[in-house]
Amino acid sequence: MRLLIATDAWAPQVNGVVRSLEHMAAAGTALGIETVFLTHRDFASVPLPGYPEIRLSCATRGAVARRWGDLRPTHVHIATEGTVGYATRRHCLAQGRPFTTSYHTRFPEYLAARAPVPESWSYAWLRRFHGAANGTMVSTPSLERDLTGRGFTNLMRWTRGVDTDLFRPDAAGADPLAGLPRPIFLFVGRLAVEKNIAAFLKLDLPGSKVMVGDGPDRARLAALAPDAHFLGTRTGAALAAVYAASDVFVFPSLTDTFGIVLLEALACGVPVAAYPVTGPLDVIGGTDAGVLDTDLRRAALAALAIPRERCRREALRYTWAESARQFFGNIALAHDRPSRTVSLGSALDPRRARPSNPGFRSNGG
Template sequence: MRLLIATDAWRPQINGVVRSLEYMAEMAPGFGAEVSFLTPERFRSFPMPTYPEIRLSVVAPGQVRRFIEAADPTHIHIATEGPIGLATRRACLKDGRAFTTSYHTRFPEYLSARMPIPEGLTYRFLRQFHNGGRAVMVSTPSLESELGARGFRNILRWTRGVDTTLFRPRRERIIDAPGPLFLFVGRVAVEKNIEAFLALDLPGTKLVVGDGPARAVLARKYPDVRFLGVLSGEELARIYASADVFVFPSLTDTFGIVLLEALASGLPIAAFPVTGPADVVGGSGCGVLGDDLRQGALAALDIPKTRCRAYGETFTWRESARQFFSNIAIACDTAPLTSETAGARPSVPAVA
């Protein structure tokens, strides 16, 4: 398999999409696959309105078609619904190439939190986008059920993994602050619902790892919170291991790789009972899910770290890669390209 992955999310962004794709490329040889990427590195770009940390590529359809022809892939996977994803989808449909997609981000909810765009309009665009391929991969059972009810077709499961060698319990605590330590890791942005965590009346210290458009405002509003900025690798792993509870206030994440990193580090989870936490934590006994996030954070302090570590070790990148490459092979090698699956170019919703 010579797989071309087209993605608008790429370095220097640090998020679950980028990490997942990097691990798939790393695991590819073990599954008889050779992976190449079509990323924003090949195009001019401009800052995304209201979110300058993300850059949008200026893509000419001819460029993408020529790149695909030069790469000569046997399979194509489109990871994102941005300019690169749209141009790749258009080229595939025009040339009769089979492709798969993945649904990583709840753009309808993200957009409606920032601009007056109805969620139903964005979902219509996304449904058209993903139904044009052979299959769309999702990370959890609840997301599969939700998208199926919204008219998405040919949904396949693709779970995520965690590096349990890097993310592990450690004896040393590198944060000099009153305990217990409650940790959040992720984008500091409105769609992460982070203020639901920062406003909690909790003992000890709240820690935030990450950056984003809301950081400056929130840092001024909550001066007692320790904002540590963007961390990765060993430095990030040591922060996880220094904390006592991982608090995940998001209502819109489709999975949350940070949940697995926390569990592998021995941290119990406090979160709302929504897609992502409900699927990852579920009835494992490694977290407290409920509408009262403060109560959940305090109750999570009593959960044994050894239990969380053992559960975190069950999520492997190898199993994630097995699902990913199997899904692509099954979808693209067996399903005929019909007039229905090769549907029209999705209409991009206008901004009100």
């Protein structure tokens, strides 16, 4: 298999989509699968207003067609619904090539938070975009139920993982948050209006609030909470150290489809406080590794009593190996539907392999 992944989300962006795709490429190599990417770097692009780290590509179907001969893919996965994804979709449809897609981001809610665009209009466009695919991958059961109710079809489950060697309770070493009043309530993510971060910063909590990440809403949020500590973007070991030095991870988002940061916090032994919505419901619900409550302050305070070893134990149930098995298995299954010419064997067939992650559900049975 030579898999082409078309994505508008790519470095230097730091987000769950980029991290997931990077892990899939690495896992594919171990499985004998070659992964090539089609991103904004392959076309002329301009920075997205308000998000300079995000590039708007000038990709067209013709430009994609010109790159196709060099890429020579046997399988195609379209990861995002931006200009790169749309141009690749058009080329696949024109050539009669099967492809899969994935639903990472609740764009209707994000757009509605910034402009007077009805969510129903955006969902209608997304239904059409993904409806042409042989399969659309979603990360959680609650997201699958929501999209099914909105008329999406051919949905396939693709969970996420966490690097438990990097993210671990003893990652702090020399405490990067030493000197801050405790308890420490942590947020990690893009500082943008759709993340609902103000709901966290407005909470009356003891100790300290620590913010890791950057984005277009940073200045407003810093003015809203002058006592909060904004550390900027952290990655790798530096990020793991901040997690491990914290007491509670607060996840105020109402629109994330999963939240890899939830797993990173748990792997470092940090309990989660969040609203009972898609993402937290699937990762935290029923695990006793966090508290979900419509009152986020109550959830944050209650999470302080959760043992760190319980959180770590829950994180160990999520692996990037299992995530890759689902991802490549879904691609093989979906591409096999029209022609019956593609087979990677039972090791990658989601109908046959036994899940090690509780979020898995067979897509083919």
